[in-house]
Amino acid sequence: MFALNFSVNKMQNRITSLFNIQYPIIQGGMVWCSGWRLASAVSNAGGLGLLGAGSMHPEVLRGHIQKTKQATQKPFGVNVPLMYPQIEELMAIIIREKVPIVFTSAGNPELWTQKLKDAGITVVHVVSNSRFAIKSKETGVDALVAEGFEAGGHNGREETTTLCLVPQIRKAVDLPLIAAGGIGSGQAMAAMFALGAEGVQLGSRFAASVESSAHEAFKQQIVLAKEGSTHLSLKKLVPVRLLENPFYQKVNELEQNGASVEKLKELLGKGRAKKGMFEGDLEQGELEIGQVSASIHSIQPVQSIMNELVSEFNATMKSISSIQW
Amino acid sequence: MFALNFSVNKMQNRITSLFNIQYPIIQGGMVWCSGWRLASAVSNAGGLGLLGAGSMHPEVLRGHIQKTKQATQKPFGVNVPLMYPQIEELMAIIIREKVPIVFTSAGNPELWTQKLKDAGITVVHVVSNSRFAIKSKETGVDALVAEGFEAGGHNGREETTTLCLVPQIRKAVDLPLIAAGGIGSGQAMAAMFALGAEGVQLGSRFAASVESSAHEAFKQQIVLAKEGSTHLSLKKLVPVRLLENPFYQKVNELEQNGASVEKLKELLGKGRAKKGMFEGDLEQGELEIGQVSASIHSIQPVQSIMNELVSEFNATMKSISSIQW
Numbered sequence: 022m023f024a025l026n027f028s029v030n031k032m033q034n035r036i037t038s039l040f041n042i043q044y045p046i047i048q049g050g051m052v053w054c055s056g057w058r059l060a061s062a063v064s065n066a067g068g069l070g071l072l073g074a075g076s077m078h079p080e081v082l083r084g085h086i087q088k089t090k091q092a093t094q095k096p097f098g099v100n101v102p103l104m105y106p107q108i109e110e111l112m113a114i115i116i117r118e119k120v121p122i123v124f125t126s127a128g129n130p131e132l133w134t135q136k137l138k139d140a141g142i143t144v145v146h147v148v149s150n151s152r153f154a155i156k157s158k159e160t161g162v163d164a165l166v167a168e169g170f171e172a173g174g175h176n177g178r179e180e181t182t183t184l185c186l187v188p189q190i191r192k193a194v195d196l197p198l199i200a201a202g203g204i205g206s207g208q209a210m211a212a213m214f215a216l217g218a219e220g221v222q223l224g225s226r227f228a229a230s231v232e233s234s235a236h237e238a239f240k241q242q243i244v245l246a247k248e249g250s251t252h253l254s255l256k257k258l259v260p261v262r263l264l265e266n267p268f269y270q271k272v273n274e275l276e277q278n279g280a281s282v283e284k285l286k287e288l289l290g291k292g293r294a295k296k297g298m299f300e301g302d303l304e305q306g307e308l309e310i311g312q313v314s315a316s317i318h319s320i321q322p323v324q325s326i327m328n329e330l331v332s333e334f335n336a337t338m339k340s341i342s343s344i345q346w
Numbered sequence: 347m348f349a350l351n352f353s354v355n356k357m358q359n360r361i362t363s364l365f366n367i368q369y370p371i372i373q374g375g376m377v378w379c380s381g382w383r384l385a386s387a388v389s390n391a392g393g394l395g396l397l398g399a400g401s402m403h404p405e406v407l408r409g410h411i412q413k414t415k416q417a418t419q420k421p422f423g424v425n426v427p428l429m430y431p432q433i434e435e436l437m438a439i440i441i442r443e444k445v446p447i448v449f450t451s452a453g454n455p456e457l458w459t460q461k462l463k464d465a466g467i468t469v470v471h472v473v474s475n476s477r478f479a480i481k482s483k484e485t486g487v488d489a490l491v492a493e494g495f496e497a498g499g500h501n502g503r504e505e506t507t508t509l510c511l512v513p514q515i516r517k518a519v520d521l522p523l524i525a526a527g528g529i530g531s532g533q534a535m536a537a538m539f540a541l542g543a544e545g546v547q548l549g550s551r552f553a554a555s556v557e558s559s560a561h562e563a564f565k566q567q568i569v570l571a572k573e574g575s576t577h578l579s580l581k582k583l584v585p586v587r588l589l590e591n592p593f594y595q596k597v598n599e600l601e602q603n604g605a606s607v608e609k610l611k612e613l614l615g616k617g618r619a620k621k622g623m624f625e626g627d628l629e630q631g632e633l634e635i636g637q638v639s640a641s642i643h644s645i646q647p648v649q650s651i652m653n654e655l656v657s658e659f660n661a662t663m664k665s666i667s668s669i670q671w
Binding site: 032034043044045150151152169170171178179180181182183184185186188189192202203204206208209211212213214215216217248249252253257276277278279280312313315316331334335337338339341342344345346 | 357359368369370475476477494495496503504505506507508509510511513514517527528529531533534536537538539540541542573574577578582601602603604605637638640641656659660662663664666667669670671
């Protein structure tokens, strides 16, 4: 006879099977926060760690991929914003380095999905509405991330929240589905499973982890963030969720007065996100983070975040499972 | 011995006990949609129906209260926006007519909570952040509604989504908690219970019901709404979520060009909501509805909506209850 508790932690679903991971918890690939240290720590803890290629020159990404491979034997991936300028070079490195999983975002997956799949790579695309979900499926992606309005950084134009978006995508396509935006706890993870998601992607919580490459001053700002501290901003360019700071205040002032695209581009300039998130310039830098930052109260090691997520999830499922009306 | 299945549909929690109802499902009190027909139908179906006093002259409300009492023996309530101009007169009628439950919204609950409670009325306040939740508790309210960014009609300034808001309020106060905004299905209801809510309030789904007093043309627009069809608008006045139509387009154009508060007030004028929602002027009227309208595909009787919500909720709980990582 097998012991009954033999199966603990051996549960599988389509997301854990697809990535060959223990927990259906993905660390979002973020600019300036998610290098090899963070990605390998998440993968080592049983989730899926993603390098954020959006803020890396191709050669820098190659270095991070190689270091990640040294730091973990587990699967990991790279997030590639499809508007990346030297994307050919970047993708060539990803393929040559045999990265097993690529998440694409911020663009049309048509051009790259099949090329990546031909190289044996598992491809996931991030969407913010069900129209793009259906298109993505047609390009052959293996899974989808449905990311809502509350997410940090670049965001959809339709402002559909995670609560409204996940059921829409679930209904539109039958692919394995990862929910993102506003998720920072095992309770929220359980809520996403109730909506039909099979995995969750967390950005903000991991941006504030010990292993995140974000500047310490930015991590402290995440911990200090309150309800209402983030705003979806720069909507006339690409909508991006930012933490309130003097730079945001300037953007907001311009926007309230109906500033043109050109005016906003001029203010934004270049390198704002690096300045804020990586170099810790809290005044003039761009600080990308999600609404859920209001629920983040300490900078924790990845392993402790993962332990909390899983135990909160299990406790939540146990406590609500007896509710039947 | 008692039969084991005796307890089916006899489940209680703090919300059902507080209101003495069968299911922890509240029909939000809405302007121009929720008169006596809708409120009594929801109460008769085992939920809690609310009259929307915001669009009723005091004498009109009195009529609706009396008709509701004739149409149901079950508990019902009234939603009162606290910025209502003749609020003294309105509250006097509510107290004289012995309405058992009042939901207050859009204002400071300090002035009215104790007066209503002294009259034996159960008082619930609608909040969009935890600061107001704590303040509301201090005024002595019996329960709270936490309403997120995706909700239709008047909305909070901080744009916190339901997924992020409910856990914040849950943590801030220990009162019975009702989640609102973006909820239109039993799956979403289950998700809210995972976040710690003990009940849900639905507006849009009931606005599109057979018993709703909304104009048929408006109901059809709700059914036709897609992802991205609603927008949080008029933020320089009081933020309100509207369905896209020629009136919204005019507001948006002004806002994109940095229009002043005065300009926006001038465009808004008076009676826009009545014109759109009650009289069915789809061009020039204001059509208030939530993001979840994208998931509403038919105009159903209240009883059928309630049946669906409860059976979806139970099926969801059953299907996710075995998930443990």
